[in-house]
Amino acid sequence: MNTLASLAPAFYRHSTTANTGLTSQRPGRRLPRLSARQLFDVELGLFLLSELMPSASPDALPGLLSTTDSAWTPRQHKLRSRGLALLTHFSQYTHWRDLLETYMAVPVHLQAYDISRDYSSFRLKTVGFSRNRLSVLRKVLS
Secondary structure (H helix, E strand, O other), X not given: XXXXXXXXXXXXXXXXXXXXXXXXXXXXXXXXXXXXXXXXXXXXXXXXXXXHOOOOOHHHHHHHHHOOOOOOOHHHHHXXXXXXXXXXXXXXXXXXXXXXXXXXXXXXXXXXXEEOOOOOXXXXXXXXXHHHHHHHHHHHHO
């Protein structure tokens, strides 16, 4: 059986040196930094939203995790159940929103999703290596 760690490409498996959430690249300049796990969790949450509520805003994940839609297909119910099992810690709106803010502040080349500044929308990037990461997210929830 595949484990989450074995499905994740090397990009997600790299660990950060400190769990402070911030790092310095130059003296006097601090840039936000997500751990590999946090980056994976944010992108898994956004992927889940895109599959179940494509027109929802990126900050709608806590609501998605706390409700179900009777009109969903069995596949959608399965996705939500697996997403809930992996992302229960995002049931709190403030925790999810804080992580989204940090995600938006990391260097653009590390992000698989673009999120609007007003949190009204998000979309998967069509260029770069994010296409590989999308297949990993699909496998995790399937």
